[in-house]
Amino acid sequence: MSHVPQTTVFRLPAYLRCLDQARAEGAVVINSADIADLSGTNAAQVRKDLSYLGDLGTRGIGYDVEALAEHITGVLGLTARRRIAIVGYGRLGGALASYVGSGEHGFDVVAIVDTDPAKVGTSFGDVAIRAFEDLEDAMLDARVEIAVITTPADSAREVAARVAAAGIRAILNFAPASLDVAEGVTVRNVDLSAELQILSYYLTNGG
Amino acid sequence: MSHVPQTTVFRLPAYLRCLDQARAEGAVVINSADIADLSGTNAAQVRKDLSYLGDLGTRGIGYDVEALAEHITGVLGLTARRRIAIVGYGRLGGALASYVGSGEHGFDVVAIVDTDPAKVGTSFGDVAIRAFEDLEDAMLDARVEIAVITTPADSAREVAARVAAAGIRAILNFAPASLDVAEGVTVRNVDLSAELQILSYYLTNGG
Numbered sequence: 001m002s003h004v005p006q007t008t009v010f011r012l013p014a015y016l017r018c019l020d021q022a023r024a025e026g027a028v029v030i031n032s033a034d035i036a037d038l039s040g041t042n043a044a045q046v047r048k049d050l051s052y053l054g055d056l057g058t059r060g061i062g063y064d065v066e067a068l069a070e071h072i073t074g075v076l077g078l079t080a081r082r083r084i085a086i087v088g089y090g091r092l093g094g095a096l097a098s099y100v101g102s103g104e105h106g107f108d109v110v111a112i113v114d115t116d117p118a119k120v121g122t123s124f125g126d127v128a129i130r131a132f133e134d135l136e137d138a139m140l141d142a143r144v145e146i147a148v149i150t151t152p153a154d155s156a157r158e159v160a161a162r163v164a165a166a167g168i169r170a171i172l173n174f175a176p177a178s179l180d181v182a183e184g185v186t187v188r189n190v191d192l193s194a195e196l197q198i199l200s201y202y203l204t205n206g207g
Numbered sequence: 208m209s210h211v212p213q214t215t216v217f218r219l220p221a222y223l224r225c226l227d228q229a230r231a232e233g234a235v236v237i238n239s240a241d242i243a244d245l246s247g248t249n250a251a252q253v254r255k256d257l258s259y260l261g262d263l264g265t266r267g268i269g270y271d272v273e274a275l276a277e278h279i280t281g282v283l284g285l286t287a288r289r290r291i292a293i294v295g296y297g298r299l300g301g302a303l304a305s306y307v308g309s310g311e312h313g314f315d316v317v318a319i320v321d322t323d324p325a326k327v328g329t330s331f332g333d334v335a336i337r338a339f340e341d342l343e344d345a346m347l348d349a350r351v352e353i354a355v356i357t358t359p360a361d362s363a364r365e366v367a368a369r370v371a372a373a374g375i376r377a378i379l380n381f382a383p384a385s386l387d388v389a390e391g392v393t394v395r396n397v398d399l400s401a402e403l404q405i406l407s408y409y410l411t412n413g414g
Contacts, residue, residue, distance in 0.1 A: 012408065038385060040387075100403070146407070192303070199353050202377060
């Protein structure tokens with residue numbers, strides 16, 4: 001596999017989702033135009049993106065749905081389930097725990113941390129909510145791979161530094177704060193306020 | 208104001224956040240390097256982005272914090288509160304209603320729609336949860352500006368088409384589905400599974 005550009009990586013989940021859908025509908029072969037339609041891009045882009053993953057399709061025929069889904073699953077590192085921590089167990093943290101914890105998505109919630117003494121010691125399924133002071137131990141004990149930060153903005157940088165120091169290399173950050181992490185730690189930001197503000201811009205200025 | 212590139216628009220919320228922070232800390236003037244630090248970009252990018260909004264800074268001095276915050280607030284169309292609908296009132300929809308409904312972010316939840324008969328007729332604050340059949344009326348009655356879609360993937364396209372037909376021009380989509388909307392409707396997608404999958408890629412392949 002050659003070096004895969006970031007923008008291609010960002011589109012792989014959409015391709016995988018559309019292959020899963022095609023598979024559910026009984027399709028055996030799929031062409032780049034159909035993948036593009038279902039994932040909101042164009043056929044040339046699909047072919048280019050997939051060419052980074054190896055020599056996968058057959059010209060004039062298309063891609064084997066099953067084989068391509070399996071290949072992308074492997075590239076995304078999703079052949080084994082990933083272990084997730086939720087740091088900040090408020091309403092959003094709770095909703096995300098339910099979402100991830102359903103187990104449907106290939107991820108498991110294995111640790112939850114919160115500052116509220118009323119929550120610490122209670123549990124979500126069989127995951128005990130642990131105190132903020134025990135953050136590092138909670139990460140290590142549960143062998144967490146990805147930390148989801150849903151704390152208020154003013155503690156997010158400290159949380160990020162502490163989870164990174166505990167060896168976590170992947171962070172999904174919902175706090176409206178720009179995190180400054182060590183090299184080798186990947187951060188993905190989801191900023192709900194920012195998304196609404198961007199929509200507001202286009203309402204005001206035209207799409 | 209000249210045409211503002213999309214990538215610039217996408218960074219404006221981070222700039223506004225950092226100006227709010229600077230203002231809270233009592234700063235009167237801020238330079239592009241400080242804005243860049245707080246918003247995770249570089250000073251040249253900040254200067255270039257802000258130059259699209261007009262002739263705002265003073266060379267060698269910087270930007271007036273208050274004036275720039277006010278200007279960006281205006282550009283983002285945030286001088287009046289925006290009216291939000293939540294379509295799909297499950298755990299995620301509920302968490303988003305609480306988040307937006309706190310009122311802190313300049314947005315108000317004015318309509319909620321769900322398919323579950325047990326939820327319809329109950330309310331969130333003073334917003335009555337309405338039936339899926341009444342989607343269009345709910346949008347019109349509450350003069351919704353932005354629809355947040357938190358339905359399952361298989362109904363998201365129908366929901367998007369119906370809210371667009373009801374005149375909504377901005378959609379924040381949390382359903383893992385690529386929406387196909389009419390021209391003039393802006394869609395922002397937040398795909399939580401995809402974010403986790405992208406992080407998984409970098410765990411497997413290096414950051």
